[in-house]
Amino acid sequence: MKALLVLEDGRIFPCRSFTGPGEAKGEVVFNTSMTGYQEILTDPSYYGQMVTMTYPLIGNYGVCPEDIESDKIQAAAFIVKEYQDFPSNFRSKGTLADYLIKGHVLGIEDLDTRALTRHIRKSGAMRAVISTSNLDPDVLVQKARQIPSMQGSDFVGKVTTKKPYFWRYNQPHYVDINKLEDPLIWHFKGKKHSVIALDFGIKYNIIRCLEKAGCEVLVVPAKTDVKTIKNLKPDGIFLSNGPGDPEPVTYAVDTIKGLLGFVPIFGICLGMQLLGIAMGGKTMKIKFGHRGGNQPVKNLSTNKVEITSQNHGFAVDLNTIGKNQCAMTHINLNEDSLEGLENDAIQVFAVQYHPEASPGPHDAAYLFNQFVKVIENAKA
Known part of the structure; x- marks a missing residue:
């Protein structure tokens, strides 16, 4: 046709x-x-x-x-x-x-x-x-x-989960997080590290990778407030990937600001952009974005190059974040754009690419174990 x-x-x-x-x-x-x-x-x-x-x-x-x-x-x-x-x-x-x-x-x-x-x-x-x-x-x-521009559009509300859920038998199992007597909520505070994942458009394999690293993951809607999250007393917070421009997603930025320094935070893709804004930075639209499974990224702490899977059209402008706020950890070798940031003092870090790589290279899979180590150090 x-x-x-x-x-x-x-x-x-x-x-x-x-x-x-x-x-x-x-x-x-x-x-x-x-x-x-x-x-x-x-x-x-x-x-x-x-x-x-x-x-x-x-x-x-x-x-x-x-x-x-x-x-x-x-x-x-x-x-x-x-x-x-x-x-x-x-x-x-x-x-x-x-x-x-x-x-x-x-x-x-x-x-x-x-x-x-x-x-x-x-x-x-x-x-x-x-x-x-x-x-x-x-x-x-x-x-x-006449189509609305991607820049300035909040698409997170179109893809986030409507109800909180745990991952059970390779599919979501929905729960009411306001009912703390729910057996699954109690299980959330079991032997594994309890992690709340703010869903801005999370991929299923991210949840699998977090669980494989030793985390019990509770996925919650993007507009879940700080008080609700703190009442659940998680060991860590995960900020997921997602679509659209991070700048209009002000509700998520406000939540992240309220969680900084509470427990360790790990962000991926849009999660990194929202974290960057919460730490005082700004984001910018990339001309044609990074989408594919062959983006070279240099880890500045190890000097090793990782071949990464990426999917994003916006990025954090490191020049807009004060050096006392965070440090650059990874850089894109094609164009020297920011690919990772961290702040050891408040135990937060994030990357612009997808370490779960489904499909794609597994060079960055270590980041999930790194998150668990940060959580264990915070507990100790």
Whole structure:
């Protein structure tokens, strides 16, 4: 089925839909990963974005229920060079096309993804519309320009959990944190380290990695207040990844400010950006973002280089944070941007990339154990 991708600057990309009729809109970004399209599609950090895969052949290993990172597809649309409708994989439970159709998400192919990626790298991530019903470029350009900008948009409320939950049998188990007599709440203060994860768009594999490191994780909504969190007396706080601009998420910043110095805090991606703002800094939008599984990051304490998985369009400007507030721990080797910060005095640290890397490199998996060590030192 014929389709058209039109960017807000007027650039036009003819294509075809492999998921039937439809129309989609959002910010167009690209991801350089060779595998992991299902994890990418279900990553809440992609809410409001149409994802372009730079690897040319997508769909060849189908989809598997165990590989999801949230309860639904979060991306606004999926853009590939060539779709493979006949997967070969013993784990596959269906085709990518059927998965997208079930999730009401438009998928397009026969598009020059290399040209689109080069255009985004040169001009920056931008708003766009994909349509199979209206193929008038002028009309679609106007639609694209009317889409709210990613900058200034709070998307956290669209992806955060509505109710607190523990991770049980590889799925959320919801609880009422106001009922402290709940057996699960008592279990939260058991032999494992109790960690409250503020959900700004958390990926399931982050919870698995925290549990593997020895933590009992209670995931709570993004707007959970400081008093509620302190009443649960956790051993540590985790600040999750998530979509959109961190600056408008003022409620989360206020909560983080109230938790600084309470117990150890570990943040990832959007969690790092919100932590940076809470510590007096500012954030900035990156021209085309970091999205893929091959970003080189240097650990300044070990001088080792980590190949990392990343997905973000905003970053903390270290120049806006006083040196007495925090120190830089990691740096991106492609452009010298900030990738990690810490403050030993109040036992907080964060990284801009994804150490859970599902899928992706495992170079940074040590950070979950590092968090546990900080918690143990705080307890001692």
